[in-house]
Amino acid sequence: MWPDRRLIDLFKTEFPIVLAPMAGVMDAELVIAVAEGGGLGSLPSAMLSPEKAREQVSLIRRRVKAPVNMNFFCHTPIELTAEADARWKHRLTGYYTEHRLDPAAPINAANRAPFDASFCEVVEQLKPEVVSFHFGLPEAALLKRVKAAGCLVISSATTVKEAVWLEQRGVDAVIAQGAEAGGHRGMFLTDKIAEQPGTFALVPQVADAVKVPVIAAGGIADGRGIAAAFALGASGVQIGTAYLRCPESTHTAAGRAALAEGRDDSTVITNVMTGRPARGVQNRLMREAGPISPDAPPFPHAATALSPLKAAAEKQGKVDFTNLWAGQAVAMGRELPAAELTRDLAKSALARLRQMAG
Template sequence: MSFLPSRLPIIQAPMVGSLSPLAIAVCEAGGLGSLACAALSPAQLREQIAAIRAATPAPFNVNFFSHTAPPPDDAAQARWREQLAPYYGEIGLELSAAGSGPGRAPFDEAMCAVVEETRPPVVSFHFGLPEAGLLQRVRATGAMILSSATTVEEARWLEARGVDAIIAQGNEAGGHRGMFLTGDIHAQPGLFALLPQIVDAVRVPVIAAGAIADGRGVAAAFALGASAAQIGTAYLLTPQAGRSALHRAAVRAGRDDTTRLTNLYTGRPARGLLTRFMREQGPMSEVAPAFPLATGAVDPLRAAFEKAGRDDFSVLWSGEAAALARETDAGDLTREIWEAARRCAGGVDAALARQLDTARAG
């Protein structure tokens, strides 16, 4: 049924903070569970892969960031700390608590060695692809290789470098934009504009991603040429997602107009639910250091405000379909979405047939 090694053409989007329990539940239901690895150490990655394999024989996906780490910039960090200083004072933190290190690591030699050792069935990348030598080593393990494109140009670039499938990430999607050939967030198409254009432009399978949260969305994506659907936000309220109480509350209150693209948390555009931080300092800021260096000074604020029961600086990544997230088991949700997609596709076909019959009769 699927070009993927999973039984169902549904991928659980890799989301930092969601570890092996979510991937296992989705895998057991027939979907392709995913593990976000950008915030893991090599040792933690080994542990998470071992946990997945101990719980299910099903195939799974590991996802890495492939950005180029920026050089240190003391002046930029100083401006950023100065911008955040009033918040440090408000919550009673010393500004010296502000860090300057990276919050997300790119795919490197150490992570590549773990991939070679553990041989996950699917390896996906965000922000393009790693350098050619590392990519070739991943390919030599036999893994299926996926990567995200936010424009047709990026999709063609990925196909030219031999990926097995392309994830078309619409502007509606939660979390970090996968953009790597452009920095212009205003040029980012929504999924229903982007998807058919990428399908027409490349020969490899295309996976639809961006505010797909139920069977209707999956059926619509397939009607536009997708070969699979990647779903993230819909899983945020499942017990396996590992989300904080503050994040869950924000998702429950989410509407179609309550997310924004922001660079405040990491230095790179990502979609999340509105917070005080985003309202007062952004959502896009010219002062935020380059990705991922903005993270170091924000993390102490996030932790301090969360300790006080407040989400002022919380990272509340979410797509535009937060209102469609459901509080149910992740495995059940995967099966229900696929069955609903099948019913919806059949209903669309029947309705279209009736319309055509009516037009012919007229």
């Protein structure tokens, strides 16, 4: 038995395991597989159009009778100035020349939209059991509508202060995202990367500070990590990196190969891929232009100028400009079907918890 069933009872899942929403490398298939394995599947929706989001959720609903989490971003959009754009393109000039690309050619803007009224209408229509947010919460009126639709609301906190802020605004659970976690930092009350605590330090302090269930995220990739999260006061875990090499993920062959070669020191926190701090497997651009660069324009504009370079390199089987978001436990990923992996994670965690209980 799980020592804390609050998250299981809240989400009505078999196991207290949440699939981290990983935009760009997954779709409904991974959500479905994790749901079939007993976890909470999360659909990353920040890069989807409302129409595509409806299509994906409809596919999930047809395939599994399980709760679903739709995930959205809540960043405040920052306009790209001509000066910032020129500075970034100048920094990338050598790469454009190398790949024989025209830096003056028109490029589609990076699509990472914050939660707005149109997305809220989608939520009201689809009524996902859970809605999760990254970079804080939407404005109060939109949040009220999400709750009125009957959805549970969860969001990421990277500090105790952020966790308390979220609880004060009515979230049903807090995701405590340690510095080990892959992908974008969920930070929204601070921009000080150097002060971000790790999972082992963050989770117990958040658990002490809030009354709602805490979901531990960052560096958790096996039963030992899950058991440790419960020992620290968590009611569940959010796992992403461990699923990246599952057959249901949409990673390219080159991306999978890079992940398979990952070690404990392979990932870094960088801003050069999107303009916002995120942890991923170090690639050529991170090494040569970062990992943190003052030349990177604000989120998500850095990704726009990189898109032609990413496409050109990937045609050559390279990931020089590909954002391979992954956490520090990247070496612990396994090539297992996601449903099987979910059940194995839960089984090994319960065995470890029984062992700890004596």
